[in-house]
Amino acid sequence: MLVKDYMSRHPFMLEEDSSIVEAQSYMSEVHVRHLPVVGDGKRLLGLITRETLMIEPGSLDSLNVWEITRYLSGMKVKKIMIKARDVITVDETAAIEDAALLMIENKIGCLPVLSGRVVVGMMTQEDLLVQLCRLLVTRRPGLRVSVSMPDKPGETKKLMACVEKQGWEIQSMGGMPDLRDDTRYSTMVKIIADVSMEDVQETINQIEGHEVRDIRETQ
Amino acid sequence: MAEPTRRKSEDIPVLDIENLAVAYKVRGGEVEAVQNITLDIKKGESHGIVGESGCGKSTCAWAIINFLGANGYVKRGSIKFQGKNLVGKKGEELRRLRGDQIAMVYQDPMQSLNPSMLLGDQLKEVLTVHQGMSNSQAEKDCIRMLEKVQMPDAANVMRRFPHQISGGQQQRVVIAMALLNNPALLLMDEPTTALDVTVEAAVLDLIADLRKEFNTAIMYITHDLGVVARVSTKVGVMYAGEMVERATVEELFKSPQHPYTQGLMRCVPKLGTDRSSSILYPIPGRVPPPDGRPAGCVFWPRCDYVRKRCREERPKLRSIAGTETWVRCHFSEDIDMGSWEPPEDLVVPGTVPKKEVDETILEVKGLKKYYRVRGNSLKDVFGMGEKQYVKAVEHASFKVPRGKTLGIVGESGCGKSTLVKTIIGLEHATDGEARFLGFDITNSISARDRKLIQELQMVFQNPDSTMNPSYTVGQQIARPLKRFNVMPKEKITDEVLRLLRSMRLGEKYYDRLPRQLSGGEKQRVGIARALASHPDLILCDEPVSALDVSVQAAIINLLLEIQEEFGTTLIFISHDLSVTRFFSEYVCVMYLGQIMELGPAEEIYAPPYHPYTEALLSAVPIPDPTAKQKRVRLQGVVPSAIAPPSGCRLNTRCPRREMLPDPDICLTDPPWREVHPGHHIYCHIPLDELRKIDPVVSIKEVNHAG
């Protein structure tokens, strides 16, 4: 699961000589909040975001309507963009969790994805949420079971072996440390089988140290 | 919970053309080459554009990149790329878009390659100059991309000039070059039209893979319905400058809505269906030029369903309720393709089985044709080098019964044309026997009896090359009549007129010059000329390859009709296996000068196959996206005919060699295995093994055109 597999390819881009009026209308036309600015060979020159386009109303105080229009229509993207050296980017070969970390640490919503210096895609928080969703969503109806287990090696294996023995199919699985109890680990399994919730709960609870915390049907 | 829905920004097409009209300024005014074109292509979609030549397909592509030449311009409408209108964009920004985000691949790869520059340098330039990449990194990336387009020996190709690789390889280099920029939009104008089916199949596989891997939006222009069925997700059908139908590829082939689309489907033979059910019905008439389009519906003069309203009111492109299909026809809801009946005056030949005759008209035994070539070394220049020969035809043996058709298929350079040239006497046989009507014909034409020449005529792919441009049609056809004293002088004009009529050309063509004829009309004149001397055998070298499908169907029917009427024997060379199957009783499959399989057509197209026949069949693009076709691909490239592999010449590329317990046996000459009397396969693999191989093509649906 690498950035290049999940980014949006062929992002919308701007030229540095475009006017900011153009940039603004382009942004709403194509429904995005971030536009990389590129030069020859799609090399990254900068980034335009909704925020960079917000013009401090105070700065226009002394101008009348006509002067504002002229001032704005003459202003180029390169004047207000975040310059390439200040743009936080990610390489296309990075893992998606690294991209997520970069966004969280820097409190940013989007990362231009580069190959060398060339823009090859964009990765937004939304892209990551979409992937998270895909990771957890089942494509067929089944049971979604949250299991709490001791946080030590071999426990997941026990759960798998138990499910395997019953002949149930696992559609997807994910886990993370329990945030309230650092000795335990929470795992979510999606089971597809012709079996009742009670049976599943009972069977899994029989594994030593394992406990079903939540079970529900999914479509 | 369902799949997350796509975001709005993802739904913005990479290319969005609305109501486009393109005009060319010509002497005395201008012509609108295309009108009212509306289409969009999203990321990862491959939009086919299909239609006959002159319908405006290329013009659409050129308009996008503003390559319309000095006299062309966008007259109306918009062309949005990634949400930005390109119309009127000039200079730097357009140049950058064209270079970095939109790539174009033409039919002729040399249009994109510099003949005097190493391929590696041309490829690397894309990365070093535009993207500022280091030379060593660029070298690595280029080799990787060449490997991705399945270029054999990629590193070596980097150090060659364009002319040192084959046309198919050049096209792969061009595609690799286009992809190095990772374009959002790839425009391809007939990129495989000049390639062999086997190479074409590999390029089409590649395009499908790349579309998915790079999420590229592709516009794929072709005249070939089979190709469009294989590469497209959506298809637009163009006719006389307009888009007459637009649908998903499945819908278009399942239920074509526009009478023109339906007509196109009835023109092309389809592999995998029963031969008798695939009668070809040409569309009468021809595409009008831009300045001769009729009022009302542009298709009405050729439409079987025309009514009053069609002549008066131009139909709009409208969507068919409950589908994703758009059509430009007033009445498509009322038109049921299944109940279409051919017009009564249409002659459809080939439906009655031919009489069985036993007379062999042509017999070839162990025929061999070598061409002497000079090498490039200093020794060769002084004539001291070893003599080198191109082994164009090796040990060919077959018989043709009177009144039947023998089809010869194989990739370019396999010796098809040499074989017929030797038979007709344009080349002198190196060795072996060839008897026509019992006469020896291993000598060249100058040594032949005039009677013999008269009985053996030829139709060429490009009739232009054999026509004197300053002779009228009448004179062209009269020449052989005079030369062979077929009839008294005073009757010649009548005979020419009769021939013209039987070619459905009409007397008004008598005084026309070749340049006033369309491709199909020229080919009719070529056939009339070949027929003039009442020959017993006509050799046809790719007679329909250069023609549009509707014209192609008419010419094929014409040849069949002639055969029915005069009992003429035909040898029919074609690279198109669907056409050959339709046309021939016997088929001969050649590879690198060697006959690989020979037999009745029905048997050639069903197992047991020779491994080469199997690969050829698997490559044929079938005009049916639901057709199941096995993927058997030949590896590598055709070896040189100067030093062909020993034993079975296919052994360097054979996909089935591994079936043998000892594949090295293929380095020795294979046996001729007899499937039935008259059906032979030249291969080491025993017939029982070959019989186990599944059929290449299976088509489940019935052919609704039949």
Ligand SMILES: Nc1ncnc2c1ncn2[C@@H]1O[C@H](COP(=O)(O)OP(=O)(O)O)[C@@H](O)[C@H]1O
């Ligand atoms: N440079 C030109 N000047 C005048 N007419 C042209 C020019 N190029 C193309 N045309 C005309 O425009 C029409 C569409 O041509 P084209 O786009 O090449 O069709 P296609 O690609 O479908 O064969 C044809 O009638 C052709 O003769």
Ligand code: SF4
């Ligand atoms: S509008 Fe009329 S002439 Fe045109 S395609 Fe439809 S039926 Fe035929």
Ligand code: SF4
């Ligand atoms: S003889 Fe060998 S190389 Fe030739 S076709 Fe048969 S298996 Fe292939």
Ligand SMILES: [Mg+2]
């Ligand atoms: Mg064209």
